[in-house]
Amino acid sequence: MTLTSDRVEVAADPRQQYEQAMAERWSDGVPLLPATDDAVEAILAASPYPADHALCVLPPRNGVATVELIAINAAMAGVEPAAFGVVLAALEAMSEPEWNAFGLTTTTSSVFPMLVVNGACRDELGIDYRASCMGGAAGRGSMTIGRAVALCLRNIGGQRAGETTKSVFGQPARFGFCFGEWEERSPWPALSVRRGFRADQNVVTVHGGKGTFPLADIHNDDPRDLLYLIAKSLAFPLANPYLGNPENGEVIVAFNPMWAERFGRAFPDVEDLQRYLRAHACQPIDLWPAANAAMLADRGRVDPEGRVHLFERPDQFVPMVCGGLGSLHAIALPSFGESQMQSKAILSKS
Amino acid sequence: MDLDRVAGAVDEVAGVLRADGGDLILLDANPRTDRIHLSLVLESVSCQDCVLAPDLLYETIEQALHRHVEGEFELVVDDPRRANA
Structure with a gap:
């Protein structure tokens, strides 16, 4: 196999490699593995x-x-050859115009690609899709793929904080964010199946998420009450869909398996749950000060009952199941707004 | 989830129950869902008061499982005393 990328000499000492990666700005601040010919070729050998x-x-x-360039970055991140297809599929998904990659990589918002994986490849x-799946579980796939x-966005796309990206705060996911759905504990069809794929396919879904927004309760066992409170929490008054177009974007609502079981009994059809969330994810127009209320009224956002809904459609609420068995918790991945979630099948070399 | 270890932990508690004529049956231990489902059998128990109270028995089983099984799991125990409560 002939590699065509420019070669860079690096020191044998890992600490010197780290210094060089920082000085030449390939690094995200954490040490990288050297992308040797062997490492890159092993990854490319697994590429479709x-x-x-x-x-x-x-x-x-x-x-x-x-x-090849993607494989070099994957090698530096420590991606196993078998996992390279997930990286490729995620980048393909991000290239769909509806995902709005340029907007997401340059905005002042904290948004970043969040990867959700379905299928046996998890x-x-x-x-990670069990306890601490969004950080801390330390699965090699989750950490290296993300x-x-x-x-790739940094070294191929040229994303640099304060220069080409104006993200005011950034977010921890900008180091990489990849987790799976605990399909076996979901009372509903897997996210990938709901998005048109077969249950036996490996699929990655890329969501432009603004961050992780934890939700908890210990005082109410009624699933409808609990889901009502979750809906109200999602409709916080400075959420992006209240700033812009409510027809775009989605919010992922990840339930732990214990809550999912409870919601599944009350809403066996996931679309009913999505309709319930949409109906209650709203706030009274009186909540907003005059300037904001006037803008929402001008945009026709106020319904006849004086409520302002977060989103236009139920399908913009995307429930899924993951996380540990400690119960008490859900977590939302709020929407950037001007971005639509994209899914791609993960291909392997046939 | 190591199924042999689950079975070993269940057998450890079941042994105590068997001394009083009861039993603890492993119905299912699923590594895909991390759910362990057990059934408490009390039909032949000669001394009902000798069996640990439901909450305490549940804790005892859970602790035994934690000694043998790594990671999180959901424990479901079908206890006939709860059904009759």
């Missing part, structure tokens, strides 16, 4: 595409992401 295939163009600097690749995507 040839090394010179231009998979996509990554903003903000419109860098052409060849499979266990094969170490993609980081590889972030490194």
